[in-house]
Amino acid sequence: MYFDSTFFLLIPPLILALYAQSRVKGSYRKYSQVFASSRVSGARAAHELLQAAGAGHVRIEKQPGELTDHYDPRKRVLRLSQGVHDSASIAALGIAAHEAGHALQHHTHYKPMNLRSLVYPVASLGSSLAFPLFFVGFIFSKEGPSILMDIGILLFTGAVLFSLITLPVEFNASKRALVLLQERRFLTAAEMTGARKVLGAAALTYVASTGMAAMQLLRMFLLRQSRH
Numbered sequence: 770m771y772f773d774s775t776f777f778l779l780i781p782p783l784i785l786a787l788y789a790q791s792r793v794k795g796s797y798r799k800y801s802q803v804f805a806s807s808r809v810s811g812a813r814a815a816h817e818l819l820q821a822a823g824a825g826h827v828r829i830e831k832q833p834g835e836l837t838d839h840y841d842p843r844k845r846v847l848r849l850s851q852g853v854h855d856s857a858s859i860a861a862l863g864i865a866a867h868e869a870g871h872a873l874q875h876h877t878h879y880k881p882m883n884l885r886s887l888v889y890p891v892a893s894l895g896s897s898l899a900f901p902l903f904f905v906g907f908i909f910s911k912e913g914p915s916i917l918m919d920i921g922i923l924l925f926t927g928a929v930l931f932s933l934i935t936l937p938v939e940f941n942a943s944k945r946a947l948v949l950l951q952e953r954r955f956l957t958a959a960e961m962t963g964a965r966k967v968l969g970a971a972a973l974t975y976v977a978s979t980g981m982a983a984m985q986l987l988r989m990f991l992l993r994q995s996r997h
Contacts, residue, residue, distance in 0.1 A: 775988040782980035789977045792970035797836065800860035800963040801852060807955050811853040811865030818869045818949050819847075824876040831855070838864050840871035842886060847872050859956065863964035866950050867971070870942035879941065885934045892931030895924035903989055907996070914996045922989050929986050932979040939975045943968040 809817075812829055819827050828846045831854040840847050847868050853861040874882040903921025910918065947964060950956045956964055 773992070775991045778984045778988050779981065782977055782984050785980060786974070786977035789970065789973040793836070793974055796963075796967045796970045797860050800863070800967050801856065801858045803859050803960075803963060804857050805859055805862055805956055805960055808857045809862065809955050810855055810857050811849055811861035812855065814862050814950075814953075814955050815847055815849065815865040815869040817953065818866060819872060821953070822873050822876065824872055827872045827876075829854075836864075838868050840868050840875070842871075842875045842882075845872075845875070859960050859963040860967050862950060862955055863946060863967045864971075866946035866955075866964075867942050867968055869949070870945035871938075873945060874938065874942060879938070881934055881937045881941070885931065885938055888927060888931045888934060891924070891927035895926070895928040895931075899925035899928065899989075903992075907992055910996055912996075914993045918989075918993050918996070922986070922993065925982075925986055925989060929979075929982045932975075932982045936975055936979060939972055943972055 812831070815829055816825075819825055819829075826845065827840075828844075830846055830848050831851055832848045834850050835852055837850045838848065838853050849865055849868065853864045871882070873879075899921045901921075902917045902924070906915035906917025906919075906921065909915065946968060947961065950964060951958070951961055
């Protein structure tokens with residue numbers, strides 16, 4: 770990565786990202802040791818929430834790793850890590866309900882999620898090609914911005930757009946999760962505090978990621994201007 774004065778733009782979002790990761794690990798570690806009085810496992814909670822909403826066709830699978838939980842809209846599969854799938858902890862229920870929230874977004878055709886799916890191919894391409902193209906163009910352009918720099922900026926703009934669209938999708942999934950956990954009485958009012966902390970910490974990672982992407986894009990624009 771080319772280093773110059775614009776690199777300092779990345780320091781604030783980097784600090785936020787490190788803080789967010791620390792909060793996620795800390796809250797997960799704490800509330801994965803605190804078990805819900807309902808004694809309902811993450812997998813069972815997700816299954817019941819999906820069934821109740823008419824989305825029982827979504828498969829629930831266990832997968833290895835920690836905090837690897839996600840919903841795959843292409844295959845309509847909700848994948849839960851072992852620590853969430855089998856556990857009846859407050860953290861497990863919060864995460865399982867959050868991922869079930871994504872499945873319900875898909876089931877109800879939640880517009881931001883549909884938009885994110887449309888933008889994903891461009892964002893995926895932009896994330897992998899934007900920087901190589903931009904910096905090759907930057908290094909070899911001596912008289913004004915090159916076409917490679919502009920292509921790199923355009924591709925990375927798609928990645929930033931994807932990151933921005935992800936925010937309401939994630940916030941909405943957490944909101945749905947908290948409402949459903951309380952409505953189905955999987956967690957008591959006191960236990961809901963822990964679930965909010967776990968999901969709030971996870972949401973902060975997406976805010977940090979979006980901030981980093983935005984600063985990277987600003988940096989690319991500034992470097993392009995420096996070639997005038």
